[in-house]
Amino acid sequence: MADLNVAAVAVSLEAGAHHVPHTHPRAAEVLTLSAGTLAVWFVEENGHPDAPPRLLRNVLAGSGAAFIPRGLIHGAACVGVARCAYVSVLASGDPGVVSVGPRFCNAPPADVAAALGIPQADAETVCEGVVMTFATGQPTQ
Numbered sequence: 001m002a003d004l005n006v007a008a009v010a011v012s013l014e015a016g017a018h019h020v021p022h023t024h025p026r027a028a029e030v031l032t033l034s035a036g037t038l039a040v041w042f043v044e045e046n047g048h049p050d051a052p053p054r055l056l057r058n059v060l061a062g063s064g065a066a067f068i069p070r071g072l073i074h075g076a077a078c079v080g081v082a083r084c085a086y087v088s089v090l091a092s093g094d095p096g097v098v099s100v101g102p103r104f105c106n107a108p109p110a111d112v113a114a115a116l117g118i119p120q121a122d123a124e125t126v127c128e129g130v131v132m133t134f135a136t137g138q139p140t141q
Helices: 107-114 120-127
Strands: 009-015 018-023 029-035 038-043 057-062 065-068 073-080 084-090
Touching: 009 018, 009 073, 038 065, 038 120, 057 065, 057 120, 073 084, 107 120
Parallel strands: none
Antiparallel strands: 009 084, 018 073, 029 065, 029 084, 038 057, 038 073
C-alpha cells in the first residue's frame, strides 16, 4: 500500500504459538484481533531514573486492539485454546522489521533484563516461547 504510505499484514497463530520479539524502526503499529485470545506486549523505551523502563502487557479478546509505538521491542502470544488471527496496520509503506529474538533471547534472562532495564520476570516474558537455533536463528518449539 505504498500509495497510502501504510503496510498491512494478516497474521494467524496457533494456540500456544508466539510471535518472535521484533521492532519496526520506521512505523508505529495498530493490531486488531479478529479471533482468539492474544497477549501483546512491548518494552517501554528509555524511562527516567525514577521510572525505569517497564514491560507493558495486555491480553486481547474479542475484537480487541493494541497500539505499539514506533521502534519499541514487542511481540505477541496466542494464549487461549483456539487459533488467534489479527491484522496489523503499520504507519509506513516501508516499516522495516528487526527481529531481536534470534540472538537476544539466547542470553541469560538476567542479562536480557539488564539490557532492557526491566525485572528478570519481565525479561522472561519477553523471551517466553522463543528458543532459537544457532544455525538459522529461527524459532523452534
